[in-house]
Amino acid sequence: MLEGENITLRPVREADLDRLRELDLDLDSRGDYWPLSIMSEVTYRDEFSRTGFWGENFGRLLMIDAKRNIIGEIMYFKTVPYMEEFEIGYRLFGKEHWGKGATTEALQLLTRYLFDSKNINRIRLCIDVENAGSLKVAEKGGYRHEGTMRGCMFHRGRHHDMQLYAITRGELPPA
Template identity: 30%
Template sequence: MTMPIIETSRLLLREVTNEDASDMLRYLSDKDVVKHMGLEPFQSKEDALDEISWYHSIREDGTGIRWGITLKDAGKVIGSCGFLNRSTKNYRAEVGFELSKEYWGKGIAFEALEAVIKFGFNHYSFERIEALIEPANVPSQKLVEKQGFKREGLLRHYEYTCGKFDDLYMYSILKDDLDS
């Protein structure tokens, strides 16, 4: 199965390959980028290659798909966006995203997330897309709220990452929310 490509006015969302490892290492080694992702900053190209391998594995086993975010005129991967924890039986998945700090505040994450959400509803027939966001990650909360997500509640000590338990807000958007 070939990886679908999503095109927006400024972006090309495409498969991430091993050749993109250096670009990914650049932003995933930034503590500000990964601090709300439940990851330690990447230390080596091997860390980035492991992440790329995970992207491929979730696509192969049908539990997710992750696109590399690239600017049309540049081609280098500056972030990623996609689905994980996909439940085909329940027509839902969780969406996740991250973006290199040098591109924050330019509407790129909004544009990528909007395209991925539409893709999920139109091509995977999702009824529900969820986003789990740490309470301290206010910019991501604002981003999903601008997309129409509703905060449903707080999941206390929902994940154990980086040596601690994390609370996460549960957000969701339903297919019908896009039509309203």
């Protein structure tokens, strides 16, 4: 587990699977920017059985608030096999959690963990240009804007531009 001031990040447990599956199937809970692809029930449970949603090049952690409620998730994954970097994605499970700093804290916790435990020099975020809240999270989390990836994401019937943000090991502030 990764402990912050207001947020704890922990691995997914078997007891979490039914609730997480409900959230994955509820397209409204994904908001306007989370990918809409859905994994089959069999594949979902098989993936958890094989990996626990955790491996060398990917991981999925739950965001737990001070009241011990699951309020969101954050994950990392390898994007391009020949690059020494990971990408991080995150989402909150409900608008009632927006604007309270939980995602920024989760991003900072996972960023530090990845640099401390993995032989990488860079972590990136890809954020829809219209997702103002996530753009703020990136900047507050210490990530720097690198450019715009034009029309690279198809979501809800149209192509979206994505902002590329990244942080390198040398840019990480001291603990």
